[in-house]
Amino acid sequence: MIKVLFVCLGNICRSPTAEGVFRHLVQKEKLEKFLEIDSAGTHAYHVDAPPDERAQAACARRGIDIAHLRGRRATADDIREFDYVLAMDRENYENLRAISPAEHQSKIRLFMEFAPNRREREVPDPYFGGISGFDRVLDMIEDAAQGLLEDIRRTRLSQAKK
Numbered sequence: 537m538i539k540v541l542f543v544c545l546g547n548i549c550r551s552p553t554a555e556g557v558f559r560h561l562v563q564k565e566k567l568e569k570f571l572e573i574d575s576a577g578t579h580a581y582h583v584d585a586p587p588d589e590r591a592q593a594a595c596a597r598r599g600i601d602i603a604h605l606r607g608r609r610a611t612a613d614d615i616r617e618f619d620y621v622l623a624m625d626r627e628n629y630e631n632l633r634a635i636s637p638a639e640h641q642s643k644i645r646l647f648m649e650f651a652p653n654r655r656e657r658e659v660p661d662p663y664f665g666g667i668s669g670f671d672r673v674l675d676m677i678e679d680a681a682q683g684l685l686e687d688i689r690r691t692r693l694s695q696a697k698k
């Protein structure tokens with residue numbers, strides 16, 4: 537299995553959205569048996585909480601259900617176990633590096649690196665803004681999810697299918 541973890545601050549807005557979008561794409565491409573997908577937060581504020589209702593609604597408008605997801609905090613073991621540990625912004629990236637075993641640090645990347653057609657390198661935190669922020673986050677995440685799957689196909693899936 538190729539293991540992908542999406543990480544933000546609270547694990548109730550951006551990273552569960554990315555988990556839902558990426559799983560939806562992987563299912564559409566019939567690749568779910570090759571990929572394990574999860575999300576976590578660098579802080580514990582929303583452990584066991586469902587995604588923010590605005591994130592749920594924005595996903596639902598695009599046919600993606602994330603209501604069943606629950607918040608959890610990212611751990612050093614996550615960074616050991618996952619192949620891709622994808623931070624939504626630079627603060628999440630630095631927080632992950634701070635807890636990462638030295639030999640696993642290279643797995644931690646900014647998720648928006650996988651959307652080279654966009655200039656933004658960070659998915660902005662939508663928590664304190666309005667509804668439109670959640671749609672903007674979804675547009676960015678959809679682009680990066682597409683690029684991530686292309687990267688995985690190119691670099692890993694040819695081996696995983698053997």
Ligand code: 4NP
Nearest residue numbers: 544545546547548549550663
């Ligand atoms: P997320 O958004 O990191 O995308 O889940 C946030 C959720 C909660 C808070 C901040 C950001 N908070 O401060 O509680």
